[in-house]
Structure formats: structure tokens, C-alpha cells
Amino acid sequence: MTSLANEYDHFEHLLPPSWKTQVTAWLQEDTPSFDYGGFVVGEAPREAFLLGKGKHAAVLAGAPFFTEVFTQLGCEVQWHLKEGETFEPVKHVATVRGKARHLLLGERVALNMLARCSGIATQSNKYKDLARASGYKGIVAGTRKTTPGFRLVEKYGMLVGGIDPHRHDLSSMIMLKDNHIWSSGSITNAIRQARKVGGFSLLLEVEVGSEAEADEAIDAGADIVMLDNIEGAELAGVARRLKEKWHGKRKFLFESSGNITEANLHERAINDIDILSTSAVHQSVQHIDFSLKIQKPKN
Numbered sequence: 538m539t540s541l542a543n544e545y546d547h548f549e550h551l552l553p554p555s556w557k558t559q560v561t562a563w564l565q566e567d568t569p570s571f572d573y574g575g576f577v578v579g580e581a582p583r584e585a586f587l588l589g590k591g592k593h594a595a596v597l598a599g600a601p602f603f604t605e606v607f608t609q610l611g612c613e614v615q616w617h618l619k620e621g622e623t624f625e626p627v628k629h630v631a632t633v634r635g636k637a638r639h640l641l642l643g644e645r646v647a648l649n650m651l652a653r654c655s656g657i658a659t660q661s662n663k664y665k666d667l668a669r670a671s672g673y674k675g676i677v678a679g680t681r682k683t684t685p686g687f688r689l690v691e692k693y694g695m696l697v698g699g700i701d702p703h704r705h706d707l708s709s710m711i712m713l714k715d716n717h718i719w720s721s722g723s724i725t726n727a728i729r730q731a732r733k734v735g736g737f738s739l740l741l742e743v744e745v746g747s748e749a750e751a752d753e754a755i756d757a758g759a760d761i762v763m764l765d766n767i768e769g770a771e772l773a774g775v776a777r778r779l780k781e782k783w784h785g786k787r788k789f790l791f792e793s794s795g796n797i798t799e800a801n802l803h804e805r806a807i808n809d810i811d812i813l814s815t816s817a818v819h820q821s822v823q824h825i826d827f828s829l830k831i832q833k834p835k836n
Contacts, residue, residue: 548620548696549601556689560605563646575638583831585640587631589624590826596662597622597630598697599654602690606647610639621658621697630827637831644829652824653687654694659825661698661818667799668813673806678703678814680794691819703814711741712763718743724750728757742792748775755779755787761812766795769804776809 587603589595597618604614612635618624633640665677678701683691692702704710713727721727724743731741742761743754754762764772776791783789792812793805805813 548693551696552601552689552693556602557605557609559686559689560602560609563650564606564609564642567646568642572638572642575641578637578641580636580638581834583635583637583640583834585633585644585829585831586629587633588828588830589618589626589628589630590828591626594623594625594659595655595825596658596698597624597655598658598694599651599690600631602654602693603631603647603651606643606650607633607635607639610643611635612639612643623662626826633829640829640831648827648829650690651827653822654690654697655825655827656822657691657694657819658698660822661695661700664799664802664815664818665699667802668806671803671806672808673813674808675810676701676812678792678812679818680814680816680820681706682816682820695819698818700818701812711735711739712744713742714744715746724753725757728754728759732758748779751775751779751791752782755783755789758787759789761790761792763792763794763814764810767793768796768801772805773807773809776807780809 589597597620600616600620604616607614612633615632615634616630617632618628618630624630633643661677661679668675668677679692679695680703688705692705695702704712711731713724713731718724718727721730724745728741728743735741740760741758742763743757743759744763744765745751745754746765746767751762751764764775767775772793780791790811791809792814793807793810794814797805797813797815798817802813
């Protein structure tokens with residue numbers, strides 16, 4: 538598994554000004570009223586160890602969010618690993634210091650976030666390594682099939698894992714899928730209408746299901762053509778023929794998406810395909826097991 542620690546030390550600088558309000562909302566959701574367990578433990582100063590567990594090596598991702606959870610609760614986090622670093626379980630990842638009840642107020646919120654973000658980074662890194670081992674030189678990407686309200690963390694995890702997060706929302710790129718095309722009458726009509734309002738600054742991608750549809754999309758000026766659920770020899774043939782046909786006439790990228798798994802990724806890793814996108818790196822990903830253990834005071 539590739540170590541990403543040095544390359545991704547400063548991904549926190551990408552986060553928008555509003556990101557800390559999301560952390561506030563997580564804490565509000567988890568403790569909407571009385572903190573009964575916190576009443577039991579009180580406010581004695583304590584130290585807790587964050588342990589990376591599980592059965593396999595994993596990539597640490599989500600450190601800024603974890604730290605902010607405890608910062609908002611008046612605690613201090615000392616990291617023993619860098620963001621993007623690969624670790625073998627069991628690993629002492631960080632130490633958190635603060636009042637006992639504040640440590641427990643942040644525990645589950647911080648662990649749930651870190652488990653998912655690290656799981657996405659780990660799986661993303663694995664898919665990237667598999668693609669490179671197959672000789673693929675293009676872009677490996679996630680998708681927009683993210684969890685509502687948690688997209689920022691999931692896209693962040695993809696970046697830390699070393700892949701492209703794909704478009705973030707409906708406003709960051711124009712993507713015309715089958716429903717858009719059916720509703721507007723044709724691929725050409727859909728592209729023409731989108732260009733009128735999207736202007737020069739937005740890329741335009743069209744999802745197609747056949748070589749003829751791909752050819753129409755290229756002719757109409759699509760920047761990216763997604764060959765959806767086209768696989769095997771058909772995928773290689775369509776990409777090769779259309780790149781040869783339009784060479785020197787149009788600039789465009791091919792994206793392959795749909796049903797990409799660890800088992801078949803090598804079959805889709807064709808260098809005539811510029812982008813491989815899959816929701817397998819984030820939608821049903823295995824979370825990484827972490828625990829936060831408060832240490833007994835030393836006498």
C-alpha cells in the first residue's frame with residue numbers, strides 16, 4: 538500500500554470556511570439534550586489513546602475533522618501519525634487530553650467520522666495501486682454517489698487516498714445522463730442547451746451506452762464521454778476506433794464507469810480510457826476500526 542503522508546500533509550487547507558459548522562452540527566446531533574454519561578465521569582483531567590485497530594494495514598484520513606471535534610470541546614489532540622500515512626494495527630495513532638466528560642462527548646462522533654474517512658482513503662489507495670500495477674496511466678476517480686451531509690468528508694478521504702474525487706455537486710460540472718437526453722430529445726439537443734447556460738468555464742460530460750451515442754456526443758462537442766457499463770473487448774474497441782476517427786478534430790476524454798470492482802479493474806484499465814470512476818471506493822467501503830481509550834491516572 539502506497540504511503541501518502543508527505544504528499545497530503547496540507548489537505549486541510551482545501552476545506553471551505555463553513556466546514557467547522559458541520560462538526561458543530563455533528564456534536565449537536567449526538568447530544569441534543571442532557572449528557573447523562575458525562576454527569577457520571579465529571580470533569581477530571583484525563584488522557585485518552587486513539588488506537589488504530591482492525592486486521593489489515595490502513596491509511597489514516599480525517600485528522601482535521603477529528604481534531605476539530607475535540608477542539609470544540611476544549612480538548613487537545615497530539616498526532617503520532619501524519620495524514621495519509623499507512624499503519625499496521627494495533628497502532629497508537631494519537632493522544633487526546635481534556636476533561637473526562639468532554640473526551641466522551643467527542644468520542645463516538647470523532648471515531649465514526651475517522652473510521653469512514655480512513656476506510657475511503659484506504660480503498661481509494663488500493664484501487665489506485667491496482668490500476669498502476671496493471672499499467673494504467675489515466676485518472677482513477679470516485680463518483681458523486683456520496684452520503685448527503687457527509688460529502689465533504691468522503692471527498693476528502695478520496696483525495697487523501699490518492700484518487701480524483703470527481704465532481705463535487707451539480708454546479709461543479711455539467712453532466713448529462715440518460716434522463717437529461719431523453720427529456721431533451723437527443724444528445725445533440727441536450728449539449729446545445731447546456732452550452733447556452735454553462736458558458737466556457739464548465740466542462741461538459743455526457744453519459745452514453747453505445748458507440749453511436751459516443752460518436753454523436755463527440756461531434757456535438759462534449760468534453761468528456763462516459764462509456765457507461767461498456768466492458769471488455771467492446772470497451773477497448775469503441776475507445777480505440779473513436780479516438781482514431783476524431784484524432785486532430787476534437788479534444789475529448791473517455792471515462793469508463795459502472796460495475797468496476799477489484800476483480801475486474803485490470804480489464805477496464807485500458808489506456809485509451811482516460812478516467813476510471815467507481816463508487817466502490819466510497820459507497821460500500823469497509824470502515825477502519827478505531828477506539829479511544831481513557832487511561833487510568835498514574836498514582
